[in-house]
Amino acid sequence: MMKRTIFLVVSVLLLMGCKKNNPAENATTLTVYSYNSMSWIKDAIKADFESLYNCTLTIDTQFTDTGDMLSKVVLEKKDPKADIILGITPALLIKAKQHDILSQYKSPNLKNIKNQKLLFDSNHYTTPYDYGSLAIIYNPDKIGDLKNFSDLWKMDKQLVIQDPRTSSTGLDFLMWTIALYGDNWKNEWKSLHKGILATTSGWSESFAKFESGEAAMMVSYATDLAYSYHYYKTVKNKIFIPEEGGYIQIEGASIIKGAKNKKLAEKFIDYVLTKNFQEKIPLNQWMFPVIDVEMPEAFNYAVEPEKTVSISNEIINSIDSILEQWESINY
Amino acid sequence: MGINKLLSSLKTKKGVVFPLLLIGILIFITMPFFKDYMTYSTLTGLVTKKTISIFINTITQSSLSVFISLLIAIIPAFYIANRKNLISKLTGQTIFIPFFFPSVSAGIVFSLLLRNTGLNYTLVAIVIAHVFYNSPIIVKYLSDSISSIDHSLIESAKMDGASNILIFRKIIIPQIRDGLFRGIFLAYTYCFTSFAVILSVGNIKYSTFETAITSALTGRINFSLVISYAVVQFTVLSIINSLIPRSHEIEKTYNKKKIKSNIIFIVITIIYVLFEWGVIIHSMAFSLFNNSGTIFAPYLTLFSREFNAKYHVIQSIVNSLSLSLIISIITTFFGYALVSHPAKITEKVIPSFFGISSAFLAITLYYCNIVYKIPMQLLLSIGIFIITIPIAYSFMYDNFKNFNYSIIESARSDGANTFQIFKHIKFPLLRGTIIGTMLQIFTITYGEFTLSFSMKIQNMLPLSSVVNYSLGSMRLLKESAAMSSLNIIILLLIFNISSIILKDD
Structure with missing residues (x-):
């Protein structure tokens, strides 16, 4: 019986091991990775892109966040399965560059971008496709009017934030505070500590706590009221962007180094800067498109801060050290 | 013959082969990851202030x-x-x-x-x-x-x-x-x-x-x-x-x-x-009512054609049931082999498998797919097998310890082979333990989440636990709760039907 067991297990392993399962083998297939909130692109643009370029577009949005997606792409470096990744932010671009997983491409459609400040990578490892301001959303029945960031510091366990180690929203919130406070950011976080109710692994978990009424405020986006108006025709919550300045999150599309279909991947990067892709962004991704398209009525409720702050490349390059310092404050 | 002597006599080479095979599989799947990513900082990472914390x-x-x-x-x-x-x-x-x-x-x-x-x-x-x-x-x-x-x-x-x-x-x-x-x-x-x-x-x-x-x-x-x-x-x-x-x-x-x-x-x-x-x-x-108060509405949504075209609920339940059946049979069979051939190495090694991190195992299995080109479905099965084998071993250990081995000795001296001993002595006497273990492994496999989620296998093999999580993350909370309840009902039914069948045991 023992011999039979060993034989069976080894045979199954060998037989199954011979089978290939590489979805990107087909020359006319383009594989796109993104995080799960981007799953709308399956319905919104897949058919259009396939008919335009006579190819098959495989879209994998199983990743919880861009960091989750990047870690898989880094593992696949020896034999890339994806051709394109969507969702790279400036902070995570550094990680991607460190692991040398991206390929450069300068799209001719970059000229369509309405504000050249959105081009956050001058080396063209990534191409911006949407942006939006981070904001604090809050329930006005529980929280009074807020003016500046230090008002948050006065709260007592009201705010839900996202873990910057596992969430790009959380990471950008951390960057926002660094942009505002510079070297003093650690002291400010120590003060903020008592105002934080919970630190969740991602935006969805934060929103679940906010929606259930457990938390009175959360770190989110300035387009949330547009979402609320569009689906519920009401805007019961409020948006707070401190008068010190807002922080813009920009997301980009990149071609994977060693992509099996580089030419088609380039076509896809060009495509994300066309009207066909960009006009789908407002009501699906709830962010602003990077080229001028007609905006839906709901976006009258979306806020674009008049004053913004940003971080230097030096800060972005020391992201590991910043995360370690953040951990030391929170552990 | 004293029981200790009898057990010692059974500690033959056979008893060593099974745990060694498991160790071999574990080395096979973790080695590429260790080889490529273990660095000097791995050692320093063992004793940092944060690790201690x-x-x-x-x-x-x-x-x-x-x-x-x-x-x-x-x-x-x-x-x-x-x-x-x-x-x-x-x-x-x-x-x-x-x-x-x-x-x-x-x-x-x-x-x-x-x-x-x-x-x-x-x-x-x-x-x-x-x-x-x-x-x-x-x-x-x-x-x-x-x-x-x-x-x-x-x-x-x-x-x-x-x-x-x-x-x-x-x-x-x-x-x-x-x-x-x-x-x-x-x-x-x-x-x-x-x-x-x-x-x-x-x-x-x-x-x-x-x-x-x-x-x-x-x-x-x-x-x-x-x-x-x-x-x-x-x-x-x-x-x-x-x-x-x-x-x-x-x-x-x-x-x-x-x-x-x-x-x-x-x-x-x-x-x-x-x-x-x-x-x-x-x-x-x-999970009983939707937001407008209609009873069973979340369940009806779960089984609707449109919903399934997007979230594959029914397919995921069928996949999970099938995978659970296969894994439970293989794991129980292997667990049976382990407890039937007691060895010191088994007692030391198998329970230590409990300490394997599922998140870590998932990433090494994912890497195996890249390095060895082994299909994800097979790798997931191996992963679940590795995390369930110590449970199967633990469940069966007591009953096998209490088993009267002198019957087997007598049967062997009468010329019975291993299969005959299993068919006519061990299985009839240990039927309840074997089927009970199989059911436990079935349930664990059905509810397994960390491996299947971390290995990003949903597109190839939608599984109930991951689909359920996806519903939750898409804020379809009612449907997610309905699916959790449905899974509980399915598993309770399986357990209770089995209990009726095994009533005599």
Whole structure:
């Protein structure tokens, strides 16, 4: 019986091991990775892109966040399965560059971008496709009017934030505070500590706590009221962007180094800067498109801060050290 | 022939082959990841201030959770060991909770239940959720041990004038010790490797190694650090496991006596049952109505054509049932081989598999797919096999220890071969244990989440637990709760049908 067991297990392993399962083998297939909130692109643009370029577009949005997606792409470096990744932010671009997983491409459609400040990578490892301001959303029945960031510091366990180690929203919130406070950011976080109710692994978990009424405020986006108006025709919550300045999150599309279909991947990067892709962004991704398209009525409720702050490349390059310092404050 | 001698005689080369095969598989799947990502910083990562902090947090919350679980489990365990009624049946069936009630759902339910208490995101919240989740394991193991106490020894001791404390120390404890320690170790392991509960009701400062591994994977993309944490977790749990005393003494199966329970025992057991099943019922009740109050609407949505075209609910349930059946057969068969061929190496190595981090295993399996081109479906099956084999071994260990090996000796001397011995002696006598183990593995496989989710296998093989999670993350909370309830109903049905079939055992 023992011999039979060993034989069976080894045979199954060998037989199954011979089978290939590489979805990107087909020359006319383009594989796109993104995080799960981007799953709308399956319905919104897949058919259009396939008919335009006579190819098959495989879209994998199983990743919880861009960091989750990047870690898989880094593992696949020896034999890339994806051709394109969507969702790279400036902070995570550094990680991607460190692991040398991206390929450069300068799209001719970059000229369509309405504000050249959105081009956050001058080396063209990534191409911006949407942006939006981070904001604090809050329930006005529980929280009074807020003016500046230090008002948050006065709260007592009201705010839900996202873990910057596992969430790009959380990471950008951390960057926002660094942009505002510079070297003093650690002291400010120590003060903020008592105002934080919970630190969740991602935006969805934060929103679940906010929606259930457990938390009175959360770190989110300035387009949330547009979402609320569009689906519920009401805007019961409020948006707070401190008068010190807002922080813009920009997301980009990149071609994977060693992509099996580089030419088609380039076509896809060009495509994300066309009207066909960009006009789908407002009501699906709830962010602003990077080229001028007609905006839906709901976006009258979306806020674009008049004053913004940003971080230097030096800060972005020391992201590991910043995360370690953040951990030391929170552990 | 004494039982120890008999067991020693069975410790032949055969007994060594099975654990070595498992070690071989483990090395095969983890080696590429170790080879490519283990660096000098892996070693330094073992002893950083943060690693020590995670270690202290993990040990503290696990120890507290298990200690309180043990205190809470004693009376219900005593009750079900001595009573056969609806309360004892409901108490006994709580053992399904740690194995099939999704830990993600448990975390969400406790997060909601505790939201106005000020306890959320504290150590207390973690301990309460862990007690709910893991105390049934201690109840199960402890009640099994209490059931097998030989009361003739107690009566003899009483006649000789021994005090109750002396009887408890010298007669009862030695008889329940093995089962109790195994239950405690299993519960301790689940608390130690806790993930969803920590994320839902804990906070960063209560990170376990399992959550730290995920952070290192997704935030820092630091695979070297991932190895450090996985190694520490494995080492700590292996050390704890090695400290657990094991005896090869046969537990006698005669002279059992039912002890009458007093009213306090009954009340406490009922409170325990309400606590455990109340959480499940809360989750099920939430799923009955949609937002406009239509009864069963979330269930109807789950089975609608449009919904399935997008979320593959039915396909995922079929896939999970099929995968669970295959894995449960293979794992039980292998577990049977392990306990049938006892060896010291098996006793040391197999329980240490409990310490393997699921998040770490998932990433090494993912890497195997890249390096070896082994299909993900097969790798997932291997992963689930690795995490369930110590459970199968643990479930079968007691019953096989009590098995009367002299029957086999006699059959062998009469010329019976291994298959004939299995068919005519072992299977008829151990049918309940084998099928019971198979059902437990079936349930665990059905509810398995961390591996299948982390391996990103949903596009190739949609599985119930991952689809359920996806519904939750898409904020389809009613449908997600309905699917959790549906899974509970499916598994309870399977268990109860099996119980009817196995009634004679």
